[in-house]
Amino acid sequence: MESRPRPMGAQTVRYKAAPPAVCAAGELSGRRCGVWVCTVGKIGIFVSSPDNGSNRTQQGAAMPFGNTHNQMKMNYSSDQEYPDLSKHNNHMAKILTPAMYERLRSKQTPSGFTLDDVIQTGVDNPGHPFIMTVGCVAGDEETYEVFKELLDPVIEDRHGGYKPADKHKTDLNPDNLKGGDDLDPNYVLSSRVRTGRSIRGFCLPPHCSRGERRMVEKLSNEALDSLTGDLKGKYYALKNMTDAEQQQLIDDHFLFDKPVSPLLLASGMARDWPDARGIWHNDNKTFLVWVNEEDHLRVISMQKGGNMKEVFNRFCTGLTKIESLFKEKGHEFMWNEHLGYVLTCPSNLGTGLRAGVHMKLPNMSKHAKFEEVLKRLRLQKRGTGGVDTAAVGGVFDISNADRLGFSEVELVQMVVDGVKLLTEMEKRLEKGQSIDDLMPAQK
């Protein structure tokens, strides 16, 4: 057994706003670590940079900072521990190398998330028939910093060449959207916008404890309870839902179930199900929040027909209101100017936004240039069951392909403009006419 000390590399990170909560962090080699208590009586994990930590008081004796299990694995060489990725096809498997694994394997985030934790889902799930999966997840906000050597190239690969120095723009002002209230309802059956949000100071679903998850639920409930008017609604906790409530939520297409996808299960997101999971929706059933599914919060605005503008209006208004309610209580969303909103899966960084419609494209979808058109419009297609499903009856889910490097308004604009064009093309093909002159340039 080797006995030389190795640094456990939790690196300090700067955040935009002053942290409300406390930190336990530092490198093994000598910085003192402690458990800090925050002013509102709740303890969270947060990494502060050295200069704004100095005026906090340390509570109690320093706790040993180590990760016994990770240390034990260090007894085996990097080669012995390196996963076999020879049959794998996901972003993580394309990027990770034995040398990179060796450099990162001794590190951990302040809450103890390790490289093996990051990549487990990608090791367990070699590939997917329809989509190029990411193959790695974050366990907390700091994961994206501590393991940047892996996650930066994954992000670049996944998000169209987005560089470590790039800045992401957030724009949740619905007035900036042009048009979008008149998508043809003969073709566009429904419109929907969703995103995710993470509450700063808590670990993410792959890693959070029951105590943390319950706290996220409690805080979310408090915020959602104070919504009024069009947004007034009710929370349905999964663990004590009545049969009647459950049936209603299923009929409304609102209910989410315990994840069955091995992509999610392998990363630990289904632990302790259904503890602290639930669904909130407004009385009008047009605004919906999932609590503690794949992210802390998933926020969804939806309605039948083609009025994407209204859907986006409600989305922005609701989201902004929720964010200010959290801030009033001293909590904010995880966000930084490089990655935008920080979420569990690297594919959802930036806006975390997927805006889409269910639309009828029986002719267009059979056209030889369908995929090409979508690509140029920066859109993607899914089946009407969502990701992992195939289309039924010529009806497709068409949504933005991008998440990071474009603002919310820009992405929804692409959907609005793109869907309008696809509708025109569908109408042309119905009449047996050509669509060549309608082919768009690459956006």
Place this chain on the structure above:
Amino acid sequence: MPFGNTHNNFKLNYSVEEEFPDLSKHNNHMAKILTKELYGKMRDKQTPTGFTLDDVIQTGVDNPGHPFIMTVGCVAGDEESYEVFKDLFDPVISDRHGGYKPTDKHKTDLNFENLKGGDDLDPNYVLSSRVRTGRSIKGYSLPPHNSRGERRCIEKLAVEALASLDGEFKGKYYPLRSMTDAEQEQLISDHFLFDKPVSPLLTCAGMARDWPDGRGIWHNDNKTFLVWVNEEDHLRVISMQKGGNMREVFRRFCVGLQKIEEIFKKHNHGFMWNEHLGYILTCPSNLGTGLRGGVHVKLPKLSTHPKFEEILTRLRLQKRGTGGVDTASVGGVFDISNADRLGSSEVDQVQLVVDGVKLMVEMEKKLEKGEAIDSMIPAQK
């Protein structure tokens, strides 16, 4: 080197109340035993490899119950788990293993000659006979917790040991990850192939991580002796054949197992064993002998008799479907095996199967002739 567990320590920021799992709808051994007080007492502990209380109980939290069986709801991550978390494991063990106490001693007897009879179970009723057990290699974490490096070491050691077997035990190893389609087909037809676990009892405990890395199947040329590597335990050792010659199955089982153990010992890797818990395995239900000796037997009449369950209980036997645990029986054919694992020896347990199955076949024959079986109902063993 500081001994700590960042993640576990971080969770200590939350009170016991906040972290204690909701077990109100649960029905497994762990949920019956674990209280907030016990949780509070053990939550800051960890084994030398970093296995924590939450690791132990995760599978029991995620799986409230099972339609056919009372599940255990907790697992060990290494040999030390049973010591560090004895405040939970001892009562679970007592509950599961018929009142077995923390001070009790377990007897190991792998001398097949001590078995009486067992070579003449009626093949008109007994279709096949099988004995299985598990073994863990000392010094390595168990499947819920082990790393890829550890798992690969276990595979390497197992393959080396098995490669040196000869005579009736000469055989070959088939690693899951490089199996050809032809090999896979053959292993399926032989009923040897094990697949990636789908049971949430196993997947929630983390036993399927990195599948199929480090996993494989070894069997002898005669196809009567089989070893699974890195499934639910480091090693699962199986002896089986068609028909009712349980004596022969048990002989091969004991001889093979002891040969394997010798080879491991020579390389300074003994099996995990102690005089209180016997052989140490991942699931507390398999402690002691880890042995399940059983037959597939036709009992269409006896199985519909009102006293069937009572008879099994008295004989210290259990029934399963022919697909193994978690399945229902098909066509009146049942898997009948010993219910006990801990507190009696291998010979004792196989003796119970041999004697019990003989009796049940006699009862089946009586019922076929329309005769009563009341005079044959046994006393509680």
